[in-house]
Amino acid sequence: MRQCLRDKIISVCDAKIAQKGEGVGLSFYAFFANRNTDPTLLMEAAEWWIKTHQLDHFEKAVKIRDMVRAGQ
Structure with missing residues (x-):
């Protein structure tokens, strides 16, 4: 995932x-x-969310932020 997308997500x-x-x-x-x-x-973002991590449509913002910070 590009750094600009990581920064935006956080x-x-x-x-x-x-x-x-x-x-x-x-x-x-x-x-x-x-x-x-x-x-x-x-x-x-969709590929990271759906294909890579198989996340539900809605997830807790804390979980997503922590995943991105951890480099997942």
Whole structure:
């Protein structure tokens, strides 16, 4: 996964957690304004989320942030 996507995921997760608490969930769509913003990067996030890690549609932001920080 590209570093710019890793940085974006961590930033969005941190903001959602600060806003709604540690129990907040999100999907990989949360990292994009809409699906047409950057389709290549969206597909990279989707592949990481669905294919690589087989995550549910909604996951806890804390879990996603920690996975990305750990380099998974």
